[in-house]
Amino acid sequence: MTSKPADPTDVSSVGATPSSAAPLLRRARSLAQLAAVRNFGWLMLDKGLSVVFGLAVFGLIARCFGSTASGHFAYALALLQSALGLSLVCSAAVLLPRLYRMHNAIAATLANVFVVRFAGSCLAAAGAAVFALIVIDDPMRLKITLLILLSVPLIEPFYTAVVYWQSRNDNRRPTLCRAAGLLTRASVVMLAIVLGAPLWAVAFAWLLEASVAALLLSLSVRPLATLRVFKQRISTQRSLAYLRFGVRFLPAMWLASLYVRIDRLLLGALLPAADFGIYASAMQLIDVWLQVAYLTGFATGPAFLYRALSERNHRMLWQLIALMGGFGLIGVLGAALFGELAMGLVFGPHFRAGAPYLVAGCASAVLLFIDQVVQMRVTAINRPLTLTIKWAAACLGAVVVQATTYRVLGAFAGPTGLAAGVVCGWIGVWASFRLKPAQPFKQVPA
DSSP states (O other): OOSOOOOTTOOGGGTOOHHHHHHHHHHHHHHHHHHHHHHHHHHHHHHHHHHHHHHHHHHHHHHHHOHHHHHHHHHHHHHHHHHHHHTOTTOHHHHHHHHHHOOSOHHHHHHHHHHHHHHHHHHHHHHHHHHHHHHOOOHHHHHHHHHHHTTHHHHTTTHHHHHHHHHTTOOHHHHHHHHHHHHHHHHHHHHHHHHTOOHHHHTHHHHHHHHHHHHHHHHHTGGGOOHHHHHHHOOHHHHHHHHHHHHTTHHHHHHHHHHTTHHHHHHHHHSOHHHHHHHHHHHHHHHHHHHHHHHHHHHHIIIIIHHHHHHTOHHHHHHHHHHHHHHHHHHHHHHHHHHHHHHHHHHOGGGGGGHHHHHHHHHHHHHHHHHHHHHHHHHHTTOHHHHHHHHHHHHHHHHHHHHHHHHHHGGGHHHHHHHHHHHHHHHHHHHHHHHSOOOOGGGSOO
8 A cells, every 4th residue: 555546547557449448538537536526525524523523512511611611612722723723834735745646655754744743733732832821811721721732743743644545535534533533522521521520621522532533543544554664764854854845835824824814803903893793703604614615625636636737637627616616606605595594593693693794705715715726736836935925915915905995894894805815816826827837747746
């Protein structure tokens, strides 16, 4: 299993004549498309389980410990996500096309990327812990936050195995591993409640979840090499090479993370508190919907996008753009039909007024669905500066539009600015490619 699986559309090895190769090629491509659909289903199951288990666990904490306790955990998890964002050295979007192209030395790559990500995670967790010690006054909140931050080095480094399986268009194993972790978290929370454990002890549920998922993910790649072989493949030279490779993309990854929250950071200071609260609640649902965009991008990359780039198949690229745009439009239709119902069920009757913001947010998200093709194309051809220009232009465009239109549009300035930011990012990519033409995907070194 140390080599890349054979291309299912390659019929040269079966001695087919040109006249007989076409049906075989069509059948192989149909099988590849079915595999992609199946793996996309596993990705959606993964996201669905995380949402269901997340809501269930928070519901248990809120009902059994009260709103103050749920606030402690909400704050701790927000800091956890920030720490995970800071540790994005050799992120999945950057690593995925590289692993896809690799035929050999998979074990060495995974081992050294793991080391780099582990070092980045430890530094990010330490920085977040120092921040927590400085700013958190409540002893219970501080204890919960510090315990949950211990899970950072158990999440990001072991996600290397998830990226490997995504590069092989196999998302079943990572989904099952993380589902076991989610089940562990829910079980520990319920056990803590039944035993009457103190509130801070509930935080161990997140640590145990990360431990179980990390163990199972590491076991999933053991067929590639033994643990001893993985250790032998680690070298300072290789790790530094991947560190230099990953760090080049860090500014773009941080700007991308900032972009998806920039509307709330800006409008929170410009709009009345009541209006902003309703708008921000609607955008929380948009954040969940955008996770579908990111997962779809990871699913279509190994299955379609990289093949299209290798073959310079522009028709397939446009088909992918249409496919992603179609997925985005499903969200707009769902928000238009069920927006009020969703807002009322999730946040309460008073928040039904946020349904128009939900529709507007889904409309702007259509562009972000399409943008997944642009994003993965730029990372696939190893253009970190272009990616940084893209997200810097997106952030700048979003801020300018939101700051100049909020008096007229109110909270609708948020989705309007986000849509304008995507377009500004595309203009930045176009300008970068004009200055330095893109290198063909096959010629980019793995």
